[in-house]
């Protein structure tokens with residue numbers, strides 16, 4: 465018995481309910497037919513290699529099958545037994561591993577996955593998902609809001625917490641650390657946690673609303689677990705993880721610990737663009753979002769539907785997947801962030817709907833009258849949208865919004 469490349473291509477094969485089906489876009493190398501490249505994709509990502517193999521009898525065939533070729537799109541079915549239950553790094557070492565660098569293709573993009581229940585059921589999924597709006601904030605009809613202090617690093621602990629306080633009392637729900645703020649000397653983690661939650665309590669007293677804090681616990685996994693415990697002990701509701709830079713293994717371990725404490729996970733996706741920005745190659749944001757949901761994040765950055773300062777991939781489609789049925793797995797609350805300001809909100813919410821978190825950094829702290837006014841402007845724009853009023857109408861009653869609209873209009877920044 466033996467296996468060769470040809471064994472991995474069968475256009476008559478029909479995937480079973482147990483198979484994980486992946487769609488790739490490939491550009492075969494010069495001199496390589498699409499069929500030859502497609503069979504090598506299935507081979508290298510499951511149990512094959514460049515040479516023909518003798519397998520003997522003591523062998524379970526875990527080979528994948530390319531069963532569909534449509535132009536440059538190929539679909540590959542993987543048997544569920546190939547995957548260790550609940551081990552996301554192992555899944556990615558198959559479906560997005562060596563094949564990303566194989567010479568048989570000039571480029572290869574993992575576009576989409578259809579996850580079978582047998583694989584999904586081994587993952588926890590989110591603890592809260594979009595129910596954070598109601599369960600944490602008691603809000604049902606409007607997007608929740610977050611703000612990240614700017615400059616993103618360098619503010620002292622006291623200054624950072626004060627920015628949070630100003631934003632909270634101005635009407636923002638969540639203070640959020642930026643992706644590269646963790647535990648630096650200018651603003652140590654433990655001090656920031658204590659001081660921010662103390663001012664959070666003051667802001668709650670002043671406004672009568674629930675306020676919370678997305679503190680960035682990203683580090684080596686052992687340190688992340690210590691930080692999760694610390695956040696729980698001090699009365700936080702959330703932790704934030706830079707899920708791509710920390711890695712899926714670290715996220716999975718954090719997810720176990722947050723369950724114990726009943727904490728929600730805010731997922732920042734810094735570095736996702738290394739995988740998904742070049743459309744012909746890598747792993748799509750759609751797949752990164754799918755993996756994030758399986759691993760159990762409650763909130764995930766998914767872009768701004770083409771508005772804002774950063775490149776976006778199909779925000780609306782990804783958000784739809786995050787909200788869709790997945791064998792009863794909890795949904796994920798999408799976070800729109802990156803170069804937003806109040807003038808962009810109507811177009812944004814028209815595209816995404818209101819079951820989202822809207823995050824503004826520069827669009828609040830760059831307000832000519834400061835953070836508190838910027839927060840008032842954001843909240844006013846959100847409330848107007850939910851009430852079915854235009855932001856220009858709302859600006860007649862809320863001077864802070866009028867100033868923001870005067871400064872930024874409805875232009876998207878770059």
Ligand SMILES: O=C(COP(=O)(O)O)[C@H](O)[C@H](O)COP(=O)(O)O
Pocket residue numbers: 612614642643732733734765766767768773774799800801802803804823824825826827
């Ligand atoms: O710092 C910001 C936004 O700041 P600002 O509001 O000042 O632009 C976030 O890190 C980006 O949202 C990340 O991008 P994405 O959300 O696309 O992952």
Ligand SMILES: [Mg+2]
Pocket residue numbers: 612616642643
């Ligand atoms: Mg940031």
